[in-house]
Amino acid sequence: MSVSPAVAVEDLVVRLKEFLEANLDRAREIQIDNVAPITAGNARQAWEFDVRWLDGGTRRKVSCVMLRKAAAGQLETDLLPEFRVVRALWGSGVPVARALWIDAEGRWLERPSFIMEKVAGVTDFLALLKPEMAASSRAIARQLAAIAATLHAVDWKKLGVDFLPATTPQTAAAQQISYWESLFLKHRMEPHPVMVAAFIWLKKRQPIAHTIGIVHGDFRLGNFLYEGDRINAMLDWEMVHLGDPVEDIAWAYRSLWGPQAFFSLDEFVERSTELSGIPGDPEALLFYRLLSEVKHSIISLTGARSFMDGRTRNLFLADRASTITTYLKQFLDLLPK
């Protein structure tokens, strides 16, 4: 049975109040206002709201965004690692929203959810691809390269994110292949011989990483909040892992959303390498560009399967399998002759 938006908001307010009463020390008179759903990715449902409370004698207010794990979707990752990485990166030089509270099991908020401080800006990447935006977009892409450099060079052991699955320069590529292949085998609805060929090619040409760093996993235009020509916060950390930093650069430059029209891949690699000291090995870059096409195909396949199995009624996922052809075509186009 569907729930009307008004009932959903009322229910959420009650749940949020109970959750914050349990998690905000010494807080009294907790008040929640301006609750509204906002657009987010297909893996998370997002809500914004304001929280006011009395802390001793001081009145406090924070504007928040809450991400709730979708019932089923195109990515089925846990929220806790994402929350812990974002929290650890606060103050590291990588722009992120301040991670505030998490209900990892969905005990209070019905489903696993976490709450961050709201950050100003928009995510609209189509606006950045308009020719008249070229100057701002170029500045943003340059900043994105600098953010990549900061993220990839950060001392992740010191940052305390070693709860992420361990990897080595020798195994980073194999772990990604194995992760995505297991999802492929689990969710495919037909044999997909081209995808089988793609995995065989990838297995034969695994690069050795120059270094292991934090890989955002969905590092691209559209996954950050910006104002004018300034990036305020990187979003959508649900695929974060330890791995080869080249992976993020390859993903950022997929033809579907890459900034190549105003900031070339070579410029991005040069800028990022200059700031991080991590070289953008061309063979590794090609490998991860190819893996990116496979990865997006499998994300689409997972979403389509969730819809066809009736685990979600999100229509965005219904026809996602039809996008795979384009991604696999791109794979073959990128493949050396």
Added chain:
Amino acid sequence: MTKPSIGDLLSAVAAGLRESVLPEIPAGPTRRQIQVAISIIRRASLVWDKVGPYLYADNKDIEETLRRISPLLDRAESNESTADLKPLCQKLRATLDQSDEPGVEYPSPATLGARNVELQGSLAELQEALHAESCKPPEGSQRPPSAERVEILAMLRALFERMLERELEVTTPSAARK
């Protein structure tokens, strides 16, 4: 009955939803869901009559390619000392023999689809078997892949290019790309 065709019907439903329903729905998640539904109906209106011919052409192309690959596979099996491709050769022949069985004159898209899945399965198995064989530790020094394997892989790659080109016409029809 030929009019309205399923395509005409779906196209008109998509137009009706876009022109008279969508404007009544305020911005937000519900409106976005309706927009997605309209695009899906529109795609269905463009490809509903192309699926049968697509599957027919795809099956024919895969079968013909596998028929050309079959003798190469037999040669690889007898020439390569490490190869154990006999079960694969037999299975491939059995799959191809099925296409010679007398069938109905006009197979339905569902029948063509079932055959397509079977042929896709053969292509996947063929590659997995060749890959597993190439991963076996060589006896003595490392040898380059045999001429048969090189030829099979080139034929598969060319087939995959054609398959994806064909598939694009139903997953992303040119009218929807405009």
